[in-house]
Amino acid sequence: EAQVTQNPRYLITVTGKKLTVTCSQNMNHEYMSWYRQDPGLGLRQIYYSMNVEVTDKGDVPEGYKVSRKEKRNFPLILESPSPNQTSLYFCASSLKVGHDLSYEQYFGPGTRLTVT
Amino acid sequence: GQNIDQPTEMTATEGAIVQINCTYQTSGFNGLFWYQQHAGEAPTFLSYNVLDGLEEKGRFSSFLSRSKGYSYLLLKELQMKDSASYLCAVRVIDTDKLIFGTGTRLQVFP
Numbered sequence: 001e002a003q004v005t006q007n008p009r010y011l012i013t014v015t016g017k018k019l020t021v022t023c024s025q026n027m028n029h030e031y032m033s034w035y036r037q038d039p040g041l042g043l044r045q046i047y048y049s050m051n052v053e054v055t056d057k058g059d060v061p062e063g064y065k066v067s068r069k070e071k072r073n074f075p076l077i078l079e080s081p082s083p084n085q086t087s088l089y090f091c092a093s094s095l096k097v098g099h100d101l102s103y104e105q106y107f108g109p110g111t112r113l114t115v116t
Numbered sequence: 117g118q119n120i121d122q123p124t125e126m127t128a129t130e131g132a133i134v135q136i137n138c139t140y141q142t143s144g145f146n147g148l149f150w151y152q153q154h155a156g157e158a159p160t161f162l163s164y165n166v167l168d169g170l171e172e173k174g175r176f177s178s179f180l181s182r183s184k185g186y187s188y189l190l191l192k193e194l195q196m197k198d199s200a201s202y203l204c205a206v207r208v209i210d211t212d213k214l215i216f217g218t219g220t221r222l223q224v225f226p
Contacts, residue, residue, distance in 0.1 A: 031212050042218035043159070043203065050212065058213070090158060096212070104149060105214060107158035 002027045004108035006091050012114045013081055021076045021111050023091030030096035032074040033058070033105065034066065036087040043090065049074055050096060081115040088112050118142045120217035122204050127223045128194055136189045136220045138204030146209035150178050150189045153201045153219065162202075163189070191222075199224045 004025045013019055025032065033048040035058075045058030049068040063085055065077040074093075078085060089112075092105040119141045128134040140148070147166040151159035165171055165180035165187060177190040189202055201219040208215065 033214075035216075040218060043205075043214075043216040045213060045215075048211075048213065056211075088156075094212070104161035104164060107160070109158050110156070 004091055004093055004106050006108040006111050008111060009109060010112050012116065014116055015082055016080050019078050019081060021089060021113070023074045023076065023108060024072050025093040025106070026072065027093065027106065028071065029093035030071070032068065032091065032093045034064070034074070034076050035090045035092065036060065037090060038087050046076070083115050086113060086115050118215050120204055120206060120215060122217040122220045124218070125221045125223070127225060130194055130196060130224055130226050132194050133190065133192050134194060134222065136202050136222065138187045138217055140185050140204070140206050142206050142208060142215060144209035145182065145206060147207040148180055148187050149205045149207065149214065151203040151205060153203055159203055194224050196224050196226070198222065
């Protein structure tokens with residue numbers, strides 16, 4: 001089954017304790033992205049990657065790191081989590097878009113993170 | 117700058133038709149997506165428009181006017197399961213970046 005998986009689905013942690021949220025897709029997609037979703041703010045992009053070893057900042061990258069060593073995996077790293085990073089996080093992937101193509105992004109099930 | 121506006125909430129009755137509007141101001145427009153998101157779940161793709169006009173997919177249709185920076189999602193024969201948030205997202209050329217609106221929460225009543 002074609003899918004994007006994220007782990008863990010739920011995480012409660014304390015300020016300053018490094019954590020990693022994994023994201024994996026089995027569709028051979030070039031493009032992967034991380035979003036956070038907060039009430040009243042919608043989905044905001046944290047980082048994205050257009051292919052292996054290529055990553056770029058989105059709109060809210062502060063406090064996050066990513067890596068893209070393999071095509072299928074795109075982990076999100078919080079080196080020193082803070083309470084303002086409490087949010088619902090989504091990973092997404094898609095085929096790399098040509099100018100005329102309409103490839104939609106497929107989203108993972110989400111990771112609800114609470115930082116106390 | 118990039119800006120996407122859509123109503124925060126809408127209500128409708130089962131069996132009715134509802135239109136959810138989205139206006140946008142972006143540089144490098146390369147298509148507009150509509151996603152459906154049930155509470156606590158992942159967004160799922162509904163429709164895509166890159167050229168002006170109407171795209172129809174069953175009970176759902178989406179319209180785009182690039183000159184006006186305007187799109188709408190039309191839902192017909194509403195069902196209770198259509199109660200969800202509907203997200204408008206604009207793709208930016210060259211980066212595949214999607215910029216999302218804050219979403220419209222639709223409640224369908226019997």
